[in-house]
Amino acid sequence: MNSIWSDHIQGVMTLYLSRKLRFDDAFWDQYDRLFQIEHHRALSILEIGCGPGALAESLHRWYPDARITAIDRDSRFIAFARANGKGIDFMEGDATNLPFEDQRFDVVVSNTVQEHVEPTAFWREQRRVLKPGGICLCLSARKGLRCTAPCLEVTAAESAFWDRVSQTDDVIERYGVGKYWLDEAGLPAAMERHGFSEVSTGYAVIDLTPDAPKYAPEMAEAMIEAMRENDLEAIASAHAPDAGDAVDAVNAKYDERIRLYREGIRQWDTTVSVTMVVRGIRK
DSSP states (O other): OOOHHHHHTOOHHHHHHHHHHHTOGGGHHHHHHHHOOOSSSOOEEEEESOTTSHHHHHHHHHSTTSEEEEEESOHHHHHHHHHHOTTOEEEEOBTTBOSSOTTOEEEEEEESOGGGSOHHHHHHHHHHHEEEEEEEEEEEEEEEEEEOOGGGSOOHHHHHHHHHSOOOOOHHHHHOTTTTOOOTTHHHHHHHHTTEEEEEEEEEEEEEOTTOTTSOHHHHHHHHHHHHHHHHHHHHHTTOSOOHHHHHHHHHHHHHHHHHHHTTOOOOOEEEEEEEEEEEEEO
16 A cells, blocks of 8 residues: 555645645636637546546546546545545556556646656656647646735644654655656746647636635635645644644634634635646647
């Protein structure tokens, strides 16, 4: 069982809830413009590095006539995805050695995967499994912005917990996180170098502001709960004793944020994420 990513980098719910927001139907028009995929065609689409399956679920909604296959190395992610994402073929597998025959898919898509995978194998395998004329979509997170509500600032209990926990900063060295990151010019250039043509770039700007009137209460509270889950899973991933005070503090401050929202006391805290979409065609 491989659970390195879910154990040490991002927990299942942190990754699932954050991606569920970023790929919500509210933002579909942006992705539609950038993906340029026919909506009602019996396409075969592969997502590489699908995590717990949030993007695959969106692809299943957005392209109802397509067959969606999604693959990830992390066993916990795939188990969660299979339990929650219906109508999608989820399987464990490696982006550098895809378990598919040549020219199998019409579209391959990856989201925040390229920066963690050796480039030659990453691009080679996608080109290999794509049909001639097939579409390669590489999504990559870019610098966004975040403004935190005063009630969500780090508490004394959280600070005390993290001060007690022995922290190491060798995640990149141990697990290759972000080892192959490319800037906004380097990413499309890499796609061209590895055999793709008609390369184009664009950006999806995802505004997650709970107090914005354009969002329904369910969506607004989902934004707050995703942040809560991120903080709770970070504490859990430390595998440290005596975490109860920190957990209680996290829950208390997010309960307060929910209360303020429900009472119409606006904080205008926001997270704006920027996703770069690089699109190319297999020659």
